[in-house]
Amino acid sequence: MPQHTSSPRRSPRLPRLLLGALLAGALLPAWAADLRIGLSSDVTSLDPHFVNIAPNIAFSDHIFDTLVKSDAKGKLVPGLAESWRALSPTTWEFKLRQGVVFSDGTPLTAEDVVFSLDRPATIQNSPGPFTSYTNQIVKKEAIDAHTVHLHTASAYGPLPLDLISIYVVSKKAAENATTEDFNTGKALIGTGPFKFAAFRKGESIEVTRNERHWGKRPEWDKVSFRILASGAPRLSALLAGDVDVIENVPAADLARLKTNSQVTLAQHTTWRTLFWQLDQFRDQSPFVTDHAGKPLDKNPLKDLRVRQAISKAINRQALVDRSLEGLAVPASNINAPGIFGYNDAIKVDAYDPEGARKLLAEAGYPDGFSLTIHGTNNRYINDEQVVQTVAQFLNRVGIRTKVDTQPVATYFGKARAHEYSFALLGWGSLAADFTLRSIAGTPNPDTGWGTWNWGKYSNPKVDELVAGALAAVEPAERERLAREAAGVALTDLAVIPSHHQLATWALRKGFAYDGRIDEFTFAHEIRSVR
Amino acid sequence: MTLFLLRRLLQTVNVLFIMSLLVFVGIYAVGNPLDMLVDPQATRADVARVAAALGLDQPVWVQYGRFLANALRGDLGNSFLHGTPALQLILQRLPATLELAVSALLIAVLLGIPLGLWAGLRPDSASGKTIMAGSILGFSLPTFWVGLMLIMVFSVYLGWLPSGGRGPTREVLGMHWSLLGAEGWRHVLLPALNLALFKLALVIRLTQSGTREALLQDYVRFARAKGLAPRRIVGVHVLKNIMIPVITVVGLEFGTLIAFSVVTESIFAWPGIGKLLLDSITLLDRPVVVAYLLLIVLIYTLISLVVDVLYAALDPRVRLAGGQAA
Numbered sequence: 034m035p036q037h038t039s040s041p042r043r044s045p046r047l048p049r050l051l052l053g054a055l056l057a058g059a060l061l062p063a064w065a066a067d068l069r070i071g072l073s074s075d076v077t078s079l080d081p082h083f084v085n086i087a088p089n090i091a092f093s094d095h096i097f098d099t100l101v102k103s104d105a106k107g108k109l110v111p112g113l114a115e116s117w118r119a120l121s122p123t124t125w126e127f128k129l130r131q132g133v134v135f136s137d138g139t140p141l142t143a144e145d146v147v148f149s150l151d152r153p154a155t156i157q158n159s160p161g162p163f164t165s166y167t168n169q170i171v172k173k174e175a176i177d178a179h180t181v182h183l184h185t186a187s188a189y190g191p192l193p194l195d196l197i198s199i200y201v202v203s204k205k206a207a208e209n210a211t212t213e214d215f216n217t218g219k220a221l222i223g224t225g226p227f228k229f230a231a232f233r234k235g236e237s238i239e240v241t242r243n244e245r246h247w248g249k250r251p252e253w254d255k256v257s258f259r260i261l262a263s264g265a266p267r268l269s270a271l272l273a274g275d276v277d278v279i280e281n282v283p284a285a286d287l288a289r290l291k292t293n294s295q296v297t298l299a300q301h302t303t304w305r306t307l308f309w310q311l312d313q314f315r316d317q318s319p320f321v322t323d324h325a326g327k328p329l330d331k332n333p334l335k336d337l338r339v340r341q342a343i344s345k346a347i348n349r350q351a352l353v354d355r356s357l358e359g360l361a362v363p364a365s366n367i368n369a370p371g372i373f374g375y376n377d378a379i380k381v382d383a384y385d386p387e388g389a390r391k392l393l394a395e396a397g398y399p400d401g402f403s404l405t406i407h408g409t410n411n412r413y414i415n416d417e418q419v420v421q422t423v424a425q426f427l428n429r430v431g432i433r434t435k436v437d438t439q440p441v442a443t444y445f446g447k448a449r450a451h452e453y454s455f456a457l458l459g460w461g462s463l464a465a466d467f468t469l470r471s472i473a474g475t476p477n478p479d480t481g482w483g484t485w486n487w488g489k490y491s492n493p494k495v496d497e498l499v500a501g502a503l504a505a506v507e508p509a510e511r512e513r514l515a516r517e518a519a520g521v522a523l524t525d526l527a528v529i530p531s532h533h534q535l536a537t538w539a540l541r542k543g544f545a546y547d548g549r550i551d552e553f554t555f556a557h558e559i560r561s562v563r
Numbered sequence: 564m565t566l567f568l569l570r571r572l573l574q575t576v577n578v579l580f581i582m583s584l585l586v587f588v589g590i591y592a593v594g595n596p597l598d599m600l601v602d603p604q605a606t607r608a609d610v611a612r613v614a615a616a617l618g619l620d621q622p623v624w625v626q627y628g629r630f631l632a633n634a635l636r637g638d639l640g641n642s643f644l645h646g647t648p649a650l651q652l653i654l655q656r657l658p659a660t661l662e663l664a665v666s667a668l669l670i671a672v673l674l675g676i677p678l679g680l681w682a683g684l685r686p687d688s689a690s691g692k693t694i695m696a697g698s699i700l701g702f703s704l705p706t707f708w709v710g711l712m713l714i715m716v717f718s719v720y721l722g723w724l725p726s727g728g729r730g731p732t733r734e735v736l737g738m739h740w741s742l743l744g745a746e747g748w749r750h751v752l753l754p755a756l757n758l759a760l761f762k763l764a765l766v767i768r769l770t771q772s773g774t775r776e777a778l779l780q781d782y783v784r785f786a787r788a789k790g791l792a793p794r795r796i797v798g799v800h801v802l803k804n805i806m807i808p809v810i811t812v813v814g815l816e817f818g819t820l821i822a823f824s825v826v827t828e829s830i831f832a833w834p835g836i837g838k839l840l841l842d843s844i845t846l847l848d849r850p851v852v853v854a855y856l857l858l859i860v861l862i863y864t865l866i867s868l869v870v871d872v873l874y875a876a877l878d879p880r881v882r883l884a885g886g887q888a889a
Contacts, residue, residue, distance in 0.1 A: 269727070
């Protein structure tokens with residue numbers, strides 16, 4: 034592809050100069066009030082309770098609000114609820130903001146909140162329901178117009194965190210609405226910064242500013258989202274001036290974009306942390322053999338010294354700089370820095386191939402062993418290269434490593450069936466106790482523990498601490514327990530942390546965005562700059 | 564003729580049935596959509612509820628049986644991700660793909676036949692040689708690369724045409740069409756050209772070789788000897804005879820234009836069915852994939868039927884008999 038650094042766009046020049054000289058004052062405000070965003074994935078439904086996938090949630094946030102919100106760094110901040118507290122370990126009180134009205138003018142009341150919390154369980158045929166965020170609530174009470182009491186079956190600390198995922202819809206508009214009514218905009222009545230204007234499935238969505246919104250007034254009169262799923266067309270739409278902002282900038286084009294004076298980049302560390310899950314339950318793991326290809330009599334991955342050796346063998350800084358083109362930072366935790374429960378006492382394991390060999394010898398593998406590691410090839414930034422690089426690092430300390438990467442559609446199913454010995458996973462969550470429950474908790478499908486614990490790691494101490502954190506309704510106490518649980522699990526190398534991904538947005542000159550830890554692109558947080 | 568049509572209909576039903584079985588079992592083997600879509604923190608009860616609601620808790624042959632029973636009533640199931648009927652989802656996007664495919668076909672035929680004819684009549688002239696050399700480029704340049712180049716030149720550098728998308732649409736007969744306005748034509752030009760390039764080269768080469776062959780035939784010599792104007796010889800005698808292979812190929816290629824516009828659609832963010840199929844495969848949205856492939860099979864069989872009928876109209880020697888239909 035040719036270079037496209039600061040090419041003059043839109044001929045002819047003379048009329049443009051004239052326009053610039055004569056009408057700049059008159060034209061600029063009108064131009065500045067519209068925003069066009071290129072999204073990287075399709076929004077499948079506008080019903081905010083239909084399916085729990087990121088593109089749909091990102092769009093819902095423009096139309097609707099939640100009781101509790103998370104800011105750009107992942108901290109919980111008041112949304113429609115001005116304040117909340119636990120009255121008892123099983124009862125929470127949420128005080129609603131006064132004077133909030135929906136875009137159709139009806140005031141928000143506790144009735145709408147209760148209705149919205151009930152609704153996810155009534156949605157039929159959703160492949161990814163929101164019920165995991167409402168299941169804990171056994172009783173909802175509208176005490177008065179602006180007070181809601183929520184009861185849980187047992188003490189449950191993360192309730193406010195769960196509620197950042199449940200959008201509050203207007204009971205009046207949504208009560209008898211079908212999914213189709215949401216897609217036509219009829220039932221799409223919210224309290225958020227924008228209101229619905231048009232939806233062309235798979236193509237574009239348009240919204241206009243909601244003048245009745247209670248919060249900060251967005252700069253844009255009108256925002257249009259275009260679905261530009263492939264990287265190259267998304268980028269060319271930006272360079273051609275057809276959109277002002279794009280998310281998910283293709284990694285390969287970043288270096289060149291940095292030298293383009295018409296484009297600015299915004300980057301943010303995201304919650305998405307990548308780590309390796311190791312088979313820790315089988316005595317003979319399917320992809321671990323001796324160098325001749327025969328099964329070993331015991332599973333080396335169960336030995337802490339082997340896990341430590343593997344962790345020391347990986348040069349995370351080199352991985353991040355080379356294979357990830359700087360689009361990640363080395364990880365020591367399984368949550369990103371700054372996230373609730375992040376344990377900063379745990380440091381990134383230093384690259385130490387000598388130490389790794391020594392540990393392997395101590396564990397009885399002076400010549401290493403053979404291993405096949407698995408990963409995706411279409412899910413995370415440069416994921417295939419990441420898997421290959423780690424295989425090279427392991428080879429250097431004597432673990433002869435083969436690589437097998439697959440599309441995520443086939444990979445997840447096999448990984449969840451515990452078919453692999455050493456497999457890559459990326460996880461995004463806003464609380465360490467949540468992550469640990471799914472990744473390092475002893476698997477128990479009935480309770481939802483260890484649902485993505487592919488290696489079936491099991492440690493009673495971790496389970497106990499995580500359970501304690503989840504039951505703590507006092508945030509400080511909960512964070513202390515979560516941090517301790519993370520410390521225990523990571524010292525034991527329940528998983529081997531690799532890196533935290535960065536997210537990148539590209540904006541045309543004149544636009545600015547700070548980025549978000551949850552990777553979302555919010556029009557109401559994009560600003561114009563001179 | 565009636566027997567021919569009946570036989571064809573029966574064949575189509577057969578093909579559809581086999582196709583549905585292959586696709587259903589194939590995509591079932593790829594993976595379980597629940598692994599992709601259910602919230603990772605969900606409990607077993609939650610997952611079971613979802614699986615039951617979508618019928619995914621049943622063994623594959625029960626799922627297929629249910630699908631078949633519904634399909635016979637015209638219901639191809641709901642898209643998992645969109646929550647709307649899969650067929651409706653595809654039909655909503657079909658106009659976009661049809662517009663793109665027809666525009667591409669028009670470019671290929673309206674440019675390809677005259678160019679090929681010219682090159683066939685003057686094979687040794689500089690212009691004829693240039694046309695033939697250019698057609699090699701059309702064959703050999705990969706679609707996605709040409710698409711990106713078109714965008715770089717016409718959208719990014721020159722700023723003449725939009726870089727992608729479809730432009731405003733108007734509703735006619737319950738479907739949304741964009742080519743009813745000038746803006747729509749501006750949007751379709753680059754993707755259609757991109758999609759047409761390969762077919763254009765094909766039509767040029769077919770017409771050129773057909774023309775050269777026809778010029779050597781006896782009927783052309785006789786026509787010349789009879790003193791017919793060159794214009795009439797080319798316009799009537801040559802053209803009519805070379806049209807048979809051209810129509811066959813163009814007809815079949817129209818099917819591939821619809822079915823395999825995926826690359827062009829994704830480069831130009833054209834909201835057609837190809838893009839829908841790609842998204843649905845990545846997220847294992849089974850009903851959409853199955854419905855899409857069935858529809859494509861149907862379109863293919865219809866097109867080849869039309870081609871056969873056109874054959875008979877052009878060449879009186881061809882008969883659409885029951886036994887030895889073409």
